[in-house]
Amino acid sequence: MNVGVGTQYFDLNKTWTIEPRLSFKWNFHPKQYLSFGYGLSSRRERIECYYTHVPNQKDIDNTRLGMGKTHQLNLTYDWMITNNLNLRIEPYFQYLYNIPVEENSSFSIINFNAFILDKQLVSTGKGKNYGIDISLEHYLKNGWYWMINGSLFKSKYMGGDNIWRNSRMDRDFVIKALAGKEWTLGKKGNKILGVNVKLTYQGGERYSPIDYVESEKNHLIKVDETKAYSLQQIPSFISDLSIIYRINKKKVSHEFSVQLLNLNGFKNTYYQYNILTNQVEKKHSASLVPNLRYKLYF
Known part of the structure; x- marks a missing residue:
């Protein structure tokens, strides 16, 4: 079992966080194990998102935005089939909150990929990602190596209009x-x-x-x-x-x-x-x- 805690401090708006971590690993077989992990993570946005300026609009101020946060849960099954062949299966779930969004709009910083931000934002948005990753990897032997990886997932978000939608990266x-x-x-x-x-x-x-x-x-x-x-x-x-x-x-x-x-x-x-x-x-x-x-x- 591993237990830990991290913290972040953002001096622009005096925001700070406490982020706990927890993980378990069970070696129930010499070549197989199960593990479970949880973590609370925080992230500030690109610095230009806070210093937003729009000509002829004096009321836009994003410097008060806090950090977006996410609860992350993952489960891992790992099987060392041979000395060079490994199978790993990892289902996961993420719940995001305090995400910057525009009020009464579908806009969320989750989907933002432009260079210029011209919107007044509030930290009321949400999001969720869940899926499963499966990897089969052959380690280097006689000069050869290969890996096959497949992922099935969904990515949702809720903007300032409180409606859940597919996110831009929901492939x-x-x-x-x-x-x-x-x-x-x-x-x-x-x-x-x-x-x-x-x-x-x-x-x-x-x-x-x-x-x-x-x-x-x-x-x-x-x-x-x-x-x-x-x-x-x-x-x-x-x-x-x-x-x-x-x-x-x-x-x-x-x-x-x-x-x-x-x-x-x-x-x-x-x-x-x-x-x-x-x-x-x-x-x-x-x-x-x-x-x-x-x-x-x-």
Whole structure:
């Protein structure tokens, strides 16, 4: 059994928290165990969310917002099937409260992903996440390793209008497969070449229906807040490839890597307002993201 407590203090508005932690682990078999954990966690928002300024509106002040909090419960079943193969099953539940929201609106900071916040917020929002994660992992043996992970989950939130809705990240499911191979090179065996492939298939992100009449009046995209996040994009399939070359020496190690994200060119869907035609247009984009990296370990 592990018992602990943490605390946070936010000097901007003199907010502080006490956060208890509790966990149990039962090794009922040499290769299997059950564990249960509970924790109360707190988080402040991005600092710019507190220093909100809107021209011609002097009454907006978010500096009084406290920290959002969550009760977290999780159960874990772990089975070491062989010396290199492990199965883990983890159901979980989170209850969020004191979440910043806009009164009489579906807006919640849970879904906020823009750069500029122009709303007066109060800490009365709520949220809940629950689901189950299942992982089957094969540890490195003879240079090979792989892992398959699946998640089924729901994510809900309650905005300032006290209505429970799907959150923006309520994708319903995520399935990931990861596999890699490493080769030891060089006369001294101090060089490693690794190739890694990751496949991800997941439900689409939620979004709100567009109010085309209001969009044309305001010359920018306006959504129907009464039906916030009631629509969902199509599921996405993304493949990533990584190649790593590492040189290990007595005092330092050098690592060179090339990473190609979205190798299969999955196209994201988004909406954009065209000022010339005064219409909302549906767009598709596919980005292959190369990433070159060098790391020095010492």
